Each structure stands twice: as C-alpha cells, then as structure tokens.
Amino acid sequence: MKYEVVMGLEIHIELATNTKIFCTCTTAFGGEVNTHCCPICTGMPGTLPVMNRKVVDFAIKAGLATNCTIANFSKMDRKNYFYPDLPKAYQVSQFDLPICEKGYIDIEVNGQTKRIGITRIHMEEDAGKLIHDEGGTGSLIDYNRCGVPLIEIVSEPDLRSAEEAKIYVEKIRSIMQYIGISDCKMQEGSLRADVNLSVRPMGQVAFGTRTEMKNLNSFKSILRAALHEEKRQIKEIENGNIIVQETRRWDDDLGKSFSMRSKEEAHDYRYFPAPDLVPIKVSDEEIISFKNSLPELPQARINRYINDYKLPEYDAKILTNSKDIADFFEEAIKYDVPPKKVSNYIMGNVRKLMNINNDEVPPFTGEQLAMVIKLVSKGTISSNMASKVIGFMYEDPKNPLLIVKEKNLGAMNDEGALIKIIDEVISQNQQSVDDYQQGKKKAIGFLVGQVMKQTKGKANPQTVNKMLVEKINNLK
Amino acid sequence: MTILKYHQMLINKEISALELTNLYYDHIEKNDEQIGAYITLCKEQAMNMANRAQEKINNQQATYLTGIPMAIKDNICTKDIKTTCGSKILENFIPPYNATVVEKLNSQEAIILGKVNLDEFAMGGSTENSYFHKTTNPYDNTKVPGGSSGGSAACVASDMAVYALGSDTGGSIRQPAAFCGIVGLKPTYGTISRNGLVAFASSLDQIGPLTKTVEDAGLVLNGIAGIDKFDSTSSNSGISDYTVNMKNDVKNKKLALPKNYLASGLAPDVKQSILQAIKVYEKMGVTVEEVDLQFTDYAIAAYYIISSAEASSNLARYDGVKYGYRSENFNNLLELYKNSRSEGFGEEVKRRIMLGTYVLSSGYYDAYYKKALQVRTLIKGEFDKLFETYDGIIGPTAPTTAYGIGEKTDDPLEMYLGDIYTVSVNIAGLPAISIPCGFDSQKLPIGLQLIGKAFDETTLLQLAYAYEQEVAK
Missing domain, CATH: 1.10.10.410 (Arc Repressor Mutant, subunit A)
Known part of the structure; x- marks a missing residue:
C-alpha cells in the first residue's frame, strides 16, 4: 500500500532582544554559567515578571511576516510542570489567546509553490540547561538561558514529506532572519523544532495517529528524524500494529527515536492566566505601523536580484535563502564587481567551504571576496588561483593581496x-x-x-x- | 503611642531615634516571650539605621516614618535578613534583594526591628499554622491573634512595634487587626508594589499597614504606596497624600449595609457593636442604607478556588532544588521533589496546594476555576454598582472575636468561614479598613470593616477617621 505522511511543525525561535523576557539580564549566548541571571529569572521568592515590550514587538513582526492576524488583546498564561531547569516550576507562555493566529507562508517544492498554514505564534520564556556531571555524581544547572524570550510558530498539518518540512523550516528561518528578530543559529539552539508526524493510506482523508519528536536542532536532524519516523510508522502499520500517540526523543547519533512518554503519561500543564502580568493590548494603529516598518522579505529580494542584478532565478533564490548570505552578496557588489561573478563564487567555492565547516556565514567579508574577483580581472592571479586564495582566506581572513604575496600565488607574467x-x-x-x-x-x-x-x-x-x-x- | 506622636517627639528632640529603638527592643524583651510575635530580630541593622535616622532628623529631612521602629511580616523579602514565610521550607532563606516596600522604608530610615510571625505562607486566620511557634493575643493569651498577619497585629497591639506591615489575601490584615483591637488597612490591589512579597495568591495579595490609629495608617500608606517598575500590576493612583481629606466632615456621606452581613453566623456581641457603630455614623449625618449583595454568598467558594489555584502554582518553586529545605531522603528526582515538599510544607499549605492543583486539572478547570473567575466578575460588578450610589460599605470585619488557641485547628472549613466578610474585598480588588469598635463580653476587641471604592483610600480614611474621633470623644 502507498502511504502519505502528514506533518506539522512547532518551531521555537529565540528572539534577538538584548534583555530577557521578564528581567534586564542579557540574552547573550554562552557566558560563564549562572552569570546571566538575577533573582527574577532564577525564580526567587517574591519576584515578579515584567514584560519586555520588545518581545511583543518582535512577535508581532514575526506574525506579520507570516501573514498572521495580530490579536488586539492577548494574555500570558502559566504552564505548570516540575523540572530542575525550570526554576519557578512553571513556564510563562500563552495558551488560549496567542499574539498571532491564522497565517501562512509559501514554499517552493519541486518548482511548485505550496502554501503552508500557520496555526499560531505565541511568546514564552526559555528554560535553563542541565549539565550532567561527567563523573555521574549528579546534575548541575545553568540558569543563563532561563527567561530568554522565545516565540513558538505552530504550523498546520500541511507538510507531506520530510523534504517539505526541511524546506519549510529553511523558509521560516530565512524570514525571521530577514525581519531581524532572531539570528536563528541552530547550533546555538536559537531555532529548534518539534515534529508532529502521522501516516495514512494514500487517499484516506482522516489523519492517522501522530507522534511528536522534540527539540530537533539542525536541518539534517529534522530531515533524518522525519524520514525515520515515517518509515517506523509505516512498518508498524504493515506489521498490524497500531501507532501509539506519544512523545519521542530523536537520538541523532544513533539515528533512532525512542519513546519518552505516552498520551496517558502526558503532563497536565494546568494552564491558567498568569496573574502577575497584565494583558497585552495592541492597537490597530500599532499593527499598521509595524506592517509598514517590516524590512524587505526574501521574495522581494529575489525579484530585485533578478531585475536589478540580472541574476538567474536559481541564483537569486539560493543567495536569498539566508539573509546573512544575501547581505554578504550585497556587500561584495558594492565594490564594483559583476554581480553574476560574485554569485558564482558564493554558490561555488564559498558555499562549499561553509558546508564543510558547518558555518552560516563565511569568516571574511564581502569586500574581501570582491578584492579576490578584482585580482583575477586585473590578471594579478589566475582564476584557478582565486579558489586557492579563497581557501586560505577562509582559514585566516587576511587581505587577499597579502595572501597572494605570502603564498606566492601571483600569476606568471614573466x-x-x-x-x-x-x-x-x-x-x-x-x-x-x-x-x-x-x-x-x-x-x-x-x-x-x-x-x-x-x-x-x-x-x-x-x-x-x-x-x-x-x-x-x-x-x- | 502613634507614629505621629513619636515623629513629633523625634523632631522636637524629646527622644532620639536610638533611644526609641532601644525602648522598643526593651518592650520586645519584656513581652515577646508571652506573645511570640517575632521570628527574627535584626537589632544590629536597626541600631545602624537609628543612627542614620537621627542624622536625617538633625538635618530636618525626616519623613513621618524616619526613626520610627516597626515590624515586617515574614513573607516580605528583606535583603540579608531571613525571610521564612513561617515555613520549614524557607527556614533559612535569606533573600538576595529587598522588597520594594522595604526599599521605600530604608530610604526613609524607618527602623525595622524584626520579622514577625504569620500562618505559613499567609495561609490561615489564626497564626497557628506557623512552623516556628504560635502567637498569642495581647488581650488574652489563651486566644489567637488572628491571621495570617497575627505577628504584625500582636506586636503593634502590645507596643513591640509602633506599626507593622502585613499582607492581605483574603482578610489577613483586617481580621488580626480586629482581633487585636488595632487598625488594619488593605489598600486597593495595585496601590502598593507586591515586588518582594512572597506570593500566595498573586491576583489577591496586597501589602498594607497595621497601626494604632487611622491617621497612622494613612501616613504609612503615603510612605510605601506608588507604581513600581518591578510590579506590572501596580498602579499610579496619582495620590501623594492619602490623609488629605481625612479630617473633613463626613456629613451627607452614604454608607451601604449589606443585609447578609448581619445574618446568621454573626456573634451577637459583634452584631451589637456594628449596629452601635452605625448609630454613631448616623449621628454624624451619614446615611446608612440596607442593600442586597447576592453574589457575596459565593465569595468564599470562589476565593478558596482562585487563591488555592494560584498558590499551587506559586508554591511549586519550593522543590528542594535551588534554595530552601531539601530532604536528605531521596534516590531520584521525583523523590527529591516529593520528600522535600512533603517534609517542608505544613498541613494547611499542603491542603491548599492539593485543592489548587485539583481545580486547575484538565476536566475540572471549567467546573471550578473558570466558574470561580465568573463569580469574581459578578462580585466586582455588584460592588461597582453599589459604589455608584454609596461612598462606602459598612459591616463587621469578622463574624466573631478572637477564639481560643486550638479551638478551630481541626476544622479548616470552620476556619475558612471566618473570612466571610473579608474575601470579597480581595476578589474585587477594593480597599478596606478594619477599625476597633468596642469589646465583647469577654473584653475582646471587635472590628468594624469599611470597604471603599477602588483607589479611593482617601474617602475610606476619612470615614474611618471620623468614627475613630467620634467614639474617642
């Protein structure tokens, strides 16, 4: 029998505010353990949260960029559960009145445009991090991340393959980077996804029983976890077993998922309105002014690259996929080099090196890349040598001319x-x-x-x- | 002795701040063994503060609170001074920060003598639920002082502090004030910052003063009220002096007397005193009219659902992980949680955590918590309507006078019914004051409760002051 996979994603994105959601501690990544915290974010008795209005602003921008309706009235709720990384034993989140609802984004799948519904976007606080002692004597807790603001973007069950899920996450990430509300650095955990997945016989209308896989933090693991879960569920069904509604943990090293808890064991979060926070009111005027202040989104950039820089659509799409790369491209072309040349180098040498090093941006600037291109056009180095220079520059981002001299890579003009x-x-x-x-x-x-x-x-x-x-x- | 009188003595150099502080520590030494109001004394800090206060007085920078010895309920955070909430679970907890009210007191060089007893986490009406010790009523040491701010009321009534701060979630300032024959003011929700008040029920909790006189209550309110950037539920009332109208004539003011406030369950002596008080008001030209308040019958049920629900969440942080009591007896995380909380919390607190957890659970939420919120809206609406016509509501603070220690500890429901006149005020977020209005046949004090319009403490104090002065004549 042929099966169809049905997926919905919950994407958690850390917002790039300077301070935490309810206190003035920094949100900077890393830092000595337990130095980015205060009585408020460590849940000391008697402390109260005060909403960082920037968080609301960022959530509104995220909603507008994904075609959501922004609520004029929303509120924060408490989600109650015990875990050592959650010092108040509840997470302040949003339950029945989220800040954004009913949006969508369009993704490109095999050259076709597909619309993916966004159910809701809500604001919440992040938890701390447990550090399991190597010696096995216990666990330590780092509260630095406690209270870092997050938005959770919940999609409709509109995704029909692991590949679509990956494309969807890439697109969401790119949009959030464009509007400048998050760096979406997956390796630092600032973008994490939960995958809800079920399968059903092709043509069946009713959904199958779904499972949820939590905290996937790379495109690769989203793709692998989804593919694995799809296969696992089909196999279970073909063996005559039923799918148990449960939460599963994906182990990326083993390439397997494990059951964490079943529906029966699921937490009762006992949501109720957070009494220490006042409801969030947003006027229509504010919403309009946010709408007008939204920066250029990926689709607008694609059009601009095609029209202004005469780039092929293919190049335009790849370059604009990540805002960092698009910005890098635009910096390079400021130095009077042909846009298509810059595009070729980025999509070729530069991207290859970024993939190898698992980087989101090259370590050198667009200006440096432009200098390399100019060295080639002036005949100072051959085009072959250019890739070598880029390679050296990637290891040690020096002035390319200096690299040419030091490594004796200049063209043979004798x-x-x-x-x-x-x-x-x-x-x-x-x-x-x-x-x-x-x-x-x-x-x-x-x-x-x-x-x-x-x-x-x-x-x-x-x-x-x-x-x-x-x-x-x-x-x- | 009152804040006002000591203030004048300090200004006139009839006594120094240090002498005054020592005088109160002498009182404490003499009386507290019997009363048991204090949990922690902070003599060293108090002496240092007395010196700073004297400087301010000498430089003519004193406010009414400068140099006046006072006490703070032990659920209000004081930096470097233990804040126990009357609980084993916070027995050795030393806050790393000051509550906003404490910052305000410090900036005026108020003398904090120590931290006073309460029912554990402010849950109770007799101060018998403290982990540390019981507090007795200064009028009769076999009786309870009321609660949960029993330590605050008892220490003021027995001259072990000129005034005290308490907290009131369902009557915890007004009822002990009534039991101990002093004045207790619960301001409008949002008037005083809750930052640093260890939360019991966040949407109901409010800090307030317990004083000897109505004027003192106004002076303390002036010193600690105001919007606070650390509490988003705090409000800017725009009032800088709550005593501004206090001495004005109350003639032609209108008071409402809810019929059910004098119905069955009210002790005859208390009823008599309240009726007497009404006559006093009428003599002053105040109109008192009987009204119907139909939803207040549901107030106790709604109150115990809402307050317990919030408490179950607010008290979840005491899990043995970060601070406070940790059981020595555990092999895994679940046992750490279970045993620390089972061993660290007292019976009443556990009862409310279970009740609150239950009413928020899926499947029960709509039937209990949501219903209670609906009742809350109805009660608010009913009060709002009354205040379109009336300047205040008059009635008893508590159905009885102070009862015997141990008398009601086995019957929590009976204890809860003692809150019948006070809880609806918190549910509606209104200000209310309890003032002494005579004694019963056992010579125990009776409290008169006046409820005011939201953010209109000025009129409330005016009405209370008029009665206080009239009966003192």
Whole structure:
C-alpha cells in the first residue's frame, strides 16, 4: 500500500532582544554559567515578571511576516510542570489567546509553490540547561538561558514529506532572519523544532495517529528524524500494529527515536492566566505601523536580484535563502564587481567551504571576496588561483593581496620563463602538436593544461593559449 | 503611642531615634516571650539605621516614618535578613534583594526591628499554622491573634512595634487587626508594589499597614504606596497624600449595609457593636442604607478556588532544588521533589496546594476555576454598582472575636468561614479598613470593616477617621 505522511511543525525561535523576557539580564549566548541571571529569572521568592515590550514587538513582526492576524488583546498564561531547569516550576507562555493566529507562508517544492498554514505564534520564556556531571555524581544547572524570550510558530498539518518540512523550516528561518528578530543559529539552539508526524493510506482523508519528536536542532536532524519516523510508522502499520500517540526523543547519533512518554503519561500543564502580568493590548494603529516598518522579505529580494542584478532565478533564490548570505552578496557588489561573478563564487567555492565547516556565514567579508574577483580581472592571479586564495582566506581572513604575496600565488607574467616551459611542453607532446596542426583544434586544450600544470596554475590560461598557438603556427 | 506622636517627639528632640529603638527592643524583651510575635530580630541593622535616622532628623529631612521602629511580616523579602514565610521550607532563606516596600522604608530610615510571625505562607486566620511557634493575643493569651498577619497585629497591639506591615489575601490584615483591637488597612490591589512579597495568591495579595490609629495608617500608606517598575500590576493612583481629606466632615456621606452581613453566623456581641457603630455614623449625618449583595454568598467558594489555584502554582518553586529545605531522603528526582515538599510544607499549605492543583486539572478547570473567575466578575460588578450610589460599605470585619488557641485547628472549613466578610474585598480588588469598635463580653476587641471604592483610600480614611474621633470623644 502507498502511504502519505502528514506533518506539522512547532518551531521555537529565540528572539534577538538584548534583555530577557521578564528581567534586564542579557540574552547573550554562552557566558560563564549562572552569570546571566538575577533573582527574577532564577525564580526567587517574591519576584515578579515584567514584560519586555520588545518581545511583543518582535512577535508581532514575526506574525506579520507570516501573514498572521495580530490579536488586539492577548494574555500570558502559566504552564505548570516540575523540572530542575525550570526554576519557578512553571513556564510563562500563552495558551488560549496567542499574539498571532491564522497565517501562512509559501514554499517552493519541486518548482511548485505550496502554501503552508500557520496555526499560531505565541511568546514564552526559555528554560535553563542541565549539565550532567561527567563523573555521574549528579546534575548541575545553568540558569543563563532561563527567561530568554522565545516565540513558538505552530504550523498546520500541511507538510507531506520530510523534504517539505526541511524546506519549510529553511523558509521560516530565512524570514525571521530577514525581519531581524532572531539570528536563528541552530547550533546555538536559537531555532529548534518539534515534529508532529502521522501516516495514512494514500487517499484516506482522516489523519492517522501522530507522534511528536522534540527539540530537533539542525536541518539534517529534522530531515533524518522525519524520514525515520515515517518509515517506523509505516512498518508498524504493515506489521498490524497500531501507532501509539506519544512523545519521542530523536537520538541523532544513533539515528533512532525512542519513546519518552505516552498520551496517558502526558503532563497536565494546568494552564491558567498568569496573574502577575497584565494583558497585552495592541492597537490597530500599532499593527499598521509595524506592517509598514517590516524590512524587505526574501521574495522581494529575489525579484530585485533578478531585475536589478540580472541574476538567474536559481541564483537569486539560493543567495536569498539566508539573509546573512544575501547581505554578504550585497556587500561584495558594492565594490564594483559583476554581480553574476560574485554569485558564482558564493554558490561555488564559498558555499562549499561553509558546508564543510558547518558555518552560516563565511569568516571574511564581502569586500574581501570582491578584492579576490578584482585580482583575477586585473590578471594579478589566475582564476584557478582565486579558489586557492579563497581557501586560505577562509582559514585566516587576511587581505587577499597579502595572501597572494605570502603564498606566492601571483600569476606568471614573466614571458621568458613561460616561453621556456611552453617550448618544453611542445617538445614533449609532439603528438598533440601534430593533431593540432592537422586541424584538431581541441588538442590545444591539452597543451594549455600541461603548461598550467608546470606553472602550478599561476600562468594566465588565455595568455598561455595565445602563446602556444603562435608558437605552433611558427613551427610550420 | 502613634507614629505621629513619636515623629513629633523625634523632631522636637524629646527622644532620639536610638533611644526609641532601644525602648522598643526593651518592650520586645519584656513581652515577646508571652506573645511570640517575632521570628527574627535584626537589632544590629536597626541600631545602624537609628543612627542614620537621627542624622536625617538633625538635618530636618525626616519623613513621618524616619526613626520610627516597626515590624515586617515574614513573607516580605528583606535583603540579608531571613525571610521564612513561617515555613520549614524557607527556614533559612535569606533573600538576595529587598522588597520594594522595604526599599521605600530604608530610604526613609524607618527602623525595622524584626520579622514577625504569620500562618505559613499567609495561609490561615489564626497564626497557628506557623512552623516556628504560635502567637498569642495581647488581650488574652489563651486566644489567637488572628491571621495570617497575627505577628504584625500582636506586636503593634502590645507596643513591640509602633506599626507593622502585613499582607492581605483574603482578610489577613483586617481580621488580626480586629482581633487585636488595632487598625488594619488593605489598600486597593495595585496601590502598593507586591515586588518582594512572597506570593500566595498573586491576583489577591496586597501589602498594607497595621497601626494604632487611622491617621497612622494613612501616613504609612503615603510612605510605601506608588507604581513600581518591578510590579506590572501596580498602579499610579496619582495620590501623594492619602490623609488629605481625612479630617473633613463626613456629613451627607452614604454608607451601604449589606443585609447578609448581619445574618446568621454573626456573634451577637459583634452584631451589637456594628449596629452601635452605625448609630454613631448616623449621628454624624451619614446615611446608612440596607442593600442586597447576592453574589457575596459565593465569595468564599470562589476565593478558596482562585487563591488555592494560584498558590499551587506559586508554591511549586519550593522543590528542594535551588534554595530552601531539601530532604536528605531521596534516590531520584521525583523523590527529591516529593520528600522535600512533603517534609517542608505544613498541613494547611499542603491542603491548599492539593485543592489548587485539583481545580486547575484538565476536566475540572471549567467546573471550578473558570466558574470561580465568573463569580469574581459578578462580585466586582455588584460592588461597582453599589459604589455608584454609596461612598462606602459598612459591616463587621469578622463574624466573631478572637477564639481560643486550638479551638478551630481541626476544622479548616470552620476556619475558612471566618473570612466571610473579608474575601470579597480581595476578589474585587477594593480597599478596606478594619477599625476597633468596642469589646465583647469577654473584653475582646471587635472590628468594624469599611470597604471603599477602588483607589479611593482617601474617602475610606476619612470615614474611618471620623468614627475613630467620634467614639474617642
């Protein structure tokens, strides 16, 4: 039987406010343990939360950027459960009156546009972090992250494959980066996703029983976890078993998921309105002014790249996928280099290095990349050498000209030396010379390659080509 | 002796702040063994503060509260001074910060003599639920002082503090004030910052003064009220002096007397005193009219549901992980939680946590908590309507005078019914004051409760002051 997978995602995004949601502690990542906290975020008796209005502003922006309706009246609620990383033993979140509801975003799947519904976006506080003692003598708690503001974006069950889920998360991430409310650094945990997944026989209307996988914090793990869960559920069904509604934990190292708790064991969070916080009121005027102040979103940038920079749609989409990369691109083209050249380098060398190093941005600036491109166009280095320079620059982001000098990567412009090498290549490759002379013009390519090899790529291939042709023609 | 009188003596250099402080520590030494009002004394800090107060007095910068010895209920956080909430679970807890009210007192060089007893986490009406010791009523040491601010009331009534701060969630300032024959003011919700008041029921809790006179209550309110950036539920009333109209004539004011406030359950002596007080008001030209308040019958039920629900969440943080009592007896996280909380909390607190957890549980929420919130809205509406016509509501503070120690400890429901006249005030967020209005046949004090319009403490104090002065004549 053919099955269809149905997925909905809950994406938690740490907001890039300077201070926490209910106190003035910094939200900076890292820091010595328990130094970014105070009596309020550690839940000391008698302390009270006071809403950081910036958090509300950011949540409204997120809602507007995902076509949500913004609530004129919303409130905070307490979600009660015991865990050592939660010092008040409740998380302040939003239950029945979230700040944003009923939105959508459009994603591109196999060249088709697909609309994914956003059920709601709500605001809440993050918890601390348990550090399990290596010696096994106990657990320690770091409260630095306690009270860092989060929004949770809940999608409709509109996703139909792991790949779609990945594309959806990428798009959400890109939008949030564009509107500047989060850095969405997955390796720092500032974007985490819970995947709700069920399968059903193709054509069936009713949903199957779903499971939830918590806290997936990389695109790779979202993709892998979803694929694994899809297969697991289909296998269970085919073996005649039923799917148990439960929460599962994905172990990325083992590539497996494990049952955490069943529906029966699920927490009763005993939500009730947070009595220490006043309801959040947003006027229509405020909503309109936020709408007007939203920065350019990815789709607008794609159009601009195509129209203004004459980039192919493919390039435009890839460059704008991450705001950091799009910003990097725009910085580079400020230095009077052809946009398509910059795009080629980013999509080629730079992206490859970023993937290897698992980086979200290159360590050097757009200006530095522009300098490399200029060195090539001026003939200072060959295009082959350019990728080497970028490689060195990635390891140590120095001025590219300095790298060229230090590593002696400059183009071979000494004609005397070059003539010597060309003579040698011609004498060692008589067959190719003959082929060329007999009209097989392609043979020149092989000879150019040989010269480039001898010069360790430093010669300018065009110059070599020209000199070789002249030389062989003179041989006749 | 009152704040006002000591203030004048300090200004006139008839006594120094240090002498006054020592005088009160002498009283404490003499009386507190019998009364048991204090949990912690902070003599060293008090002496230092007395010196600073004297400087202010000498520089003519004294406010009414400067140099006046006072006590603070032990659920209000004092930096570097133990704040126990009358609980084993916070027996050794030393807050790293001051409550906003404490900051305000410190900035005026008020002398904090110590921290006073209460029912554990302010849950109770007799101060018998304190983990540490019982407090006795200064009028009769076999009787309770009321609660939960029993230590605050008892220490003021027995001259072990000129005034005290208490907290009132369902009557915890007014009822002990009534039992101990002093004045207790519960201001409008939001008038005084709750920052640093260890939460019992956040939507009902309010700090307030317990004093010898109505004027003193106004002076303390002036010193500690105001909007606070650390409490988003605090309000700016725009009033800088709550005593401004206090001495004005009350002629032509209108008071409402809810019929059911004098119905069955009210002790005859108390009823007599209240009727007497009404006559006093009428003599002063105040109109008193009987009214119907139909929803207050549901106030106790709504109060115990809402307050317990909030308490179950507010007290969840005492889990043995970060501060406070931790059981030595555990093998895993669940046992750490269970045993620390089972061993650390007293019976009444556990009863309310269970009640509150129950009413918030899925499947019961709508039937209890949501219903209670609806009742709350109805009660508020009913009061609002009354205040369109009346300047205040008059009635008893408590159905009885102080009862015997141990008399009601086995019957929590009976104890809860003692809150019948006070809880609806918290539910509606209104200000109310309890003032002495005579004694019963056992020579125990009786309290008269006046309820005012939200943020209109000025009129409330005016009405209370007029009665106080009239009966003193």
